[in-house]
Amino acid sequence: MTSAQFEIQMIACLVAVACAIPGTFLVLRKMAMISDAISHSILPGLVVGFFITQDLNSPLLILFAALTGVLTVVLVEKIQQTKLVKEDTAIGLVFPVLFSIGVIMIAKYANDVHLDVDAVLLGELAFAPFDRIYYGTVDLGPKSLWVIGTILLVTLILLFAFFKELKMSTFDAGLATSLGFSPVIIHYGLMSVASITTVGAFDAVGAILVVAMMIAPAASAYLLTTNLKKMIGLACFFGVFSAISGYWLASSLDASIAGSIATMLGLVFLTIYLFAPDKGFIAVIYREKQQRREVMLITFLLHLKNHNEIEERHVNHLNEHINWQKVRSKTILNLALKNNMVRISDDVVTLTDKGDEFTSKAIDYILTNEHGLIEDMKKDFFLFRG
Amino acid sequence: MGIIEYIELVFSDYTLRTITLGTAVLGAVTGMLGSFAVLRKQSLLGDAISHAALPGIALAFLFTGAKDSNVLLIGALISGLIGAFWIRGITTKTHLKADTALGLILSLFFGFGILLLTFIQKRPDANQAGLDKYLFGQAATLVESDVWLMAFVAGLCVLVLLFFWKEFKILLFDKDYAQTLGFNTKFIDALITSFIVLAIVLGLQTVGVILMSAMLLAPAAAARQWTNSLGVMVFLAAVFGASAGVFGTAISATQNNLSTGPVIVLVASVFVLFSFVFSPSRGLLFKRIRLIRNRNDLELQKTLTFMYHIVQDHEDISHPHAIKILNNFRGYSRKGLKKLIDKNYVKVEGEMWSLTEEGFLRASNLYNQNEKDD
Numbered sequence: 001m002t003s004a005q006f007e008i009q010m011i012a013c014l015v016a017v018a019c020a021i022p023g024t025f026l027v028l029r030k031m032a033m034i035s036d037a038i039s040h041s042i043l044p045g046l047v048v049g050f051f052i053t054q055d056l057n058s059p060l061l062i063l064f065a066a067l068t069g070v071l072t073v074v075l076v077e078k079i080q081q082t083k084l085v086k087e088d089t090a091i092g093l094v095f096p097v098l099f100s101i102g103v104i105m106i107a108k109y110a111n112d113v114h115l116d117v118d119a120v121l122l123g124e125l126a127f128a129p130f131d132r133i134y135y136g137t138v139d140l141g142p143k144s145l146w147v148i149g150t151i152l153l154v155t156l157i158l159l160f161a162f163f164k165e166l167k168m169s170t171f172d173a174g175l176a177t178s179l180g181f182s183p184v185i186i187h188y189g190l191m192s193v194a195s196i197t198t199v200g201a202f203d204a205v206g207a208i209l210v211v212a213m214m215i216a217p218a219a220s221a222y223l224l225t226t227n228l229k230k231m232i233g234l235a236c237f238f239g240v241f242s243a244i245s246g247y248w249l250a251s252s253l254d255a256s257i258a259g260s261i262a263t264m265l266g267l268v269f270l271t272i273y274l275f276a277p278d279k280g281f282i283a284v285i286y287r288e289k290q291q292r293r294e295v296m297l298i299t300f301l302l303h304l305k306n307h308n309e310i311e312e313r314h315v316n317h318l319n320e321h322i323n324w325q326k327v328r329s330k331t332i333l334n335l336a337l338k339n340n341m342v343r344i345s346d347d348v349v350t351l352t353d354k355g356d357e358f359t360s361k362a363i364d365y366i367l368t369n370e371h372g373l374i375e376d377m378k379k380d381f382f383l384f385r386g
Numbered sequence: 387m388g389i390i391e392y393i394e395l396v397f398s399d400y401t402l403r404t405i406t407l408g409t410a411v412l413g414a415v416t417g418m419l420g421s422f423a424v425l426r427k428q429s430l431l432g433d434a435i436s437h438a439a440l441p442g443i444a445l446a447f448l449f450t451g452a453k454d455s456n457v458l459l460i461g462a463l464i465s466g467l468i469g470a471f472w473i474r475g476i477t478t479k480t481h482l483k484a485d486t487a488l489g490l491i492l493s494l495f496f497g498f499g500i501l502l503l504t505f506i507q508k509r510p511d512a513n514q515a516g517l518d519k520y521l522f523g524q525a526a527t528l529v530e531s532d533v534w535l536m537a538f539v540a541g542l543c544v545l546v547l548l549f550f551w552k553e554f555k556i557l558l559f560d561k562d563y564a565q566t567l568g569f570n571t572k573f574i575d576a577l578i579t580s581f582i583v584l585a586i587v588l589g590l591q592t593v594g595v596i597l598m599s600a601m602l603l604a605p606a607a608a609a610r611q612w613t614n615s616l617g618v619m620v621f622l623a624a625v626f627g628a629s630a631g632v633f634g635t636a637i638s639a640t641q642n643n644l645s646t647g648p649v650i651v652l653v654a655s656v657f658v659l660f661s662f663v664f665s666p667s668r669g670l671l672f673k674r675i676r677l678i679r680n681r682n683d684l685e686l687q688k689t690l691t692f693m694y695h696i697v698q699d700h701e702d703i704s705h706p707h708a709i710k711i712l713n714n715f716r717g718y719s720r721k722g723l724k725k726l727i728d729k730n731y732v733k734v735e736g737e738m739w740s741l742t743e744e745g746f747l748r749a750s751n752l753y754n755q756n757e758k759d760d
Contacts, residue, residue: 027482032489033430040596082670084662085607088485089429093607096600097655100648103522107643208437208500212493219486256504262497269490273480284479 004129009247011128011144012261015201016213016239018152021159022194023214024232027222028170033088034191035214037076037095038069039198039207043102045069051109062147062199069195070188072098125257128204144204151200155193159232162186167228209258213239216265223276238268294378296332298362301341304351305359315347339381354381392636401526402639408528409631409650411536412589415543416598417605417627419585421620422578424606425558430485431470431579433599434492436586438469440499440595443520444506455532458520459587466583469495474579496595523594525635525646536588543581547620554578555616593647604654605630611665630654686722687752689715690731693741694749703746706738 026032045068049061072094079090133140140146159166169176169186176183194214201210221234246261253260274281307313315333333349336342341355351359358381365373396402423431439462446461447453469491476487519527547554553574556564565571582602589598609622634650663671692715697703712718723739726732731745741749 027486030483030485032483032485033433036433036489036492079662082662084611084668084670085424086427086429088427089424089603089607092429092433092599092603093655093658096597096604096651099596100600100651100655103648104644104652107645208493208496211489212497215486215489216494219482219490222482222486223480250501253501253505254508255501259497259499259501259504262494263501266494266498269494273476279480281475281479 005247005251007129007142007145008125008257009244011142011148011204012125012243012247012257013240014145014148014152015205015210016217016243016261017236018148018155018197019201019210019213020217020235020239021155021232022190022197023218024221024228024235025166025170025190026194026214027218028228028231029190032215032219033091034073034076035194035198036211037072037091038191038195039202039210040095041072041098041102042066042068042195042199042202042207044098044105045071045102045199047102047105047109062196065199066192066195068098069198070192073188073191073195124206125204147200148204151197155197158189158193162189166190170228205258205261209262212262212265216262216269217242220269220272223272223279238265242268293332293335296328297335297341298359298374300332300336301351301355301359302363304342304349305356305363310348313349315344315349341381392640396636402635404528404530404533405525405639405646406632406635408533408536409525409592409635409646410628411533411540411631412592413601413605413627413629413631413650413654414624415536415540415585415627416589416601417609417623417625418543418547418620419578419582420602420604420606420627421609421616421623422554422558423582423602424610425616426578428582429603430488430599431473431582432586432602434473434488435466435469435583436590436595436598437492437499438495439463439466439587439590440496440520441465441502442499443590444499444502448502448506455591456535459590462520462587462590463584465495466587467580470579470583471576519594520590521595522645523590523592523597523647525592525638528592532591539584539588543585546577546581550574550577551617558616593650597647597651600651600654601627601630604651604658608654608657608661611661611668614667626654626657630657682722685719686725689718689722690726690745690749691752692718693732693739694746694752697741697746703743704733704740706735706740709734709737709739712739 023032023035026035042065045065046061048068049058049064052064053060055061075094076087076090079085079093080087085093128144129142131143133143133146165176165181165186168179169181169183173183176186197214198207198210201213205213217235217238218231220238221231224234225231242261242264246264247257249264250257250260272280275283277283304313311317333342336355337344339354340352341358342349343352344350358377361377362374365377396406420432423429442461442463442465443458444461445465446458450457452458473484473487473491476482476490477484482490553564553569556567556569557571557574557578561571564574586598586602589601593601605623605627606619608626609619612622613619630650630653634653635646637653638644638646638649661669663669666672689712692712693707696707696711697705709723712723723732723734726745727734729745730742731748733740733742
């Protein structure tokens with residue numbers, strides 16, 4: 001591994017961590033799309049900043065761009081406050097306008113400078129190591145590394161200093177206000193950090209990847225845990241993992257590094273989306289199926305308890321009476337048998353004592369409108385579940 | 387170039403005519419379908435899907451090697467649909483919220499698309515020039531067959547809208563009710579989402595991935611301000627969209643160095659801004675005027691009540707009182723007094739005022755809800 005390769009991966013990892021932290025809070029606060037809006041609307045800020053400073057490397061440029069990011073958030077909120085349109089429409093209206101203004105300004109006035117819309121949107125991580133900082137003649141490393149490193153450091157300091165406040169205002173804004181934390185300050189603080197991170201990261205990885213790096217690791221982590229600290233940790237881990245594996249994918253395909261990192265993030269999310277225990281797609285489908293069967297089982301047992309007549313409890317009759325297909329009624333019957341809820345003699349199904357007790361309790365809960373308690377009860381009675 | 391000259395040019399110049407027609411038809415289609423997206427609170431769906439279409443374009447090129455825009459559009463359509471339905475899968479099957487799902491699909495698909503595009507560019511055999519136009523859109527590349535395709539889709543949209551109007555409407559405003567009536571809500575939902583995706587994909591070539599969402603939203607958001615009826619809204623949105631297309635094309639054609647997509651978006655945003663401010667029922671301006679008028683009415687009524695309480699103590703209601711005593715009352719103003727005189731509630735002679743019979747009756751009935759306001 002050459003030093004350039006090492007530096008690229010280093011930058012990618014720092015970007016991943018710097019994005020994952022604010023991203024976690026954006027996802028939890030249902031503001032994920034704000035990051036997309038910010039990433040687009042920093043363009044006019046960059047252009048205006050460039051007109052004023054006439055220098056593409058000026059730190060003022062970052063400041064201007066970050067200010068436009070915060071301006072986007074303010075504009076969206078102002079439009080929303082008029083109650084003329086919903087929040088998502090407000091977001092969708094604001095950023096294309098700002099982006100268009102940026103594109104037109106570049107086309108009209110900055111056509112001859114190296115300020116490329118492609119570069120802003122897509123970034124080029126591969127060139128990052130060539131833009132270096134020197135102190136006198138001492139090589140201090142790539143500029144992006146310093147920029148993103150500083151942003152990460154500030155983010156970390158803010159995170160540790162205001163963790164309690166952030167947590168509180170994210171999960172219970174009302175309580176936070178009543179305890180004297182201003183949700184407005186925290187909101188704008190978070191938005192400023194998100195803007196600055198976006199701006200700091202875009203020239204390394206591009207605006208769209210910033211969105212991917214903010215949302216995807218946090219969303220993946222959210223499917224695995226509901227503990228905030230673990231979620232941030234997992235999000236950082238997924239981000240770093242995708243950054244490194246994405247880099248190697250890009251160098252083997254000779255394609256865009258930002259694109260490969262996003263693809264790796266996508267694969268990580270897809271895997272977790274499908275296979276996460278409890279909250280993943282397959283787990284949810286399985287659980288829904290299980291619940292359906294258990295509801296059927298309870299219906300079946302209730303039916304048995306309601307009818308003493310032999311013909312109502314005859315195996316052949318059950319099919320048509322409860323109107324289940326043959327296969328399904330067979331599974332339910334087997335499930336009931338396995339759990340010792342029923343016994344069959346001469347093709348007539350009868351509740352056992354255990355089944356009788358279970359059904360009585362279930363009816364009790366249904367009558368008193370406490371369906372939730374049935375779930376706990378199932379644990380006491382069932383050896384095998386759906 | 388004068389306006390008349392420009393209009394003549396639109397009719398005589400092939401390129402300009404094609405582009406103007408294309409953007410107009412596109413604006414109309416996206417406006418119509420955008421109305422549904424806005425009302426379904428899926429405004430950002432357009433943004434997500436237009437980004438999600440990119441890998442489809444790249445893959446279609448990679449597999450077929452064709453640069454024919456129709457083949458690429460089919461690829462875009464397929465990957466846009468996958469994106470749209472995956473968003474739904476994420477929101478219904480997991481506890482992730484809609485905004486997260488949109489952001490995920492948008493950025494991940496787009497990233498994958500960029501990976502494919504750069505991969506294609508590096509291949510030695512590829513003649514890939516022109517794929518870039520889908521990023522930012524190039525209206526100038528529109529040809530007559532593209533316009534025909536758009537017109538065909540527009541016609542199809544209108545037909546489907548007319549045919550399923552009742553179903554779309556009921557699904558939009560009361561989904562549960564639609565379900566109880568026995569409509570197949572899943573099918574209708576999928577149908578309308580598919581058409582939104584189709585409209586977005588059509589616009590990619592003209593305005594590009596990034597600005598497509600504004601094409602979908604802006605005309606609809608503007609139209610929403612003028613009416614509460616779905617039919618009128620869809621029609622207005624189509625008109626707004628089409629005019630944004632025509633004017634945007636005109637502005638960008640007469641200026642140097644202006645790409646069409648951003649200009650169209652800006653024109654559409656001007657429509658939105660205008661509607662926000664000047665719409666008679668919802669607009670900010672008239673809301674403000676109504677607020678001031680209501681406040682004046684209230685002050686007037688307060689003054690009348692104040693007078694009524696003074697007059698109440700006297701047997702003769704027309705007994706005159708000094709205007710001076712009103713000065714201490716906060717709601718009182720000279721203009722207000724003049725209005726009360728105009729309404730024949732109050733008579734003024736010199737420095738003295740007195741309530742008329744009518745004014746007395748009105749004041750005593752002021753808080754009677756059954757009384758009509760005048």
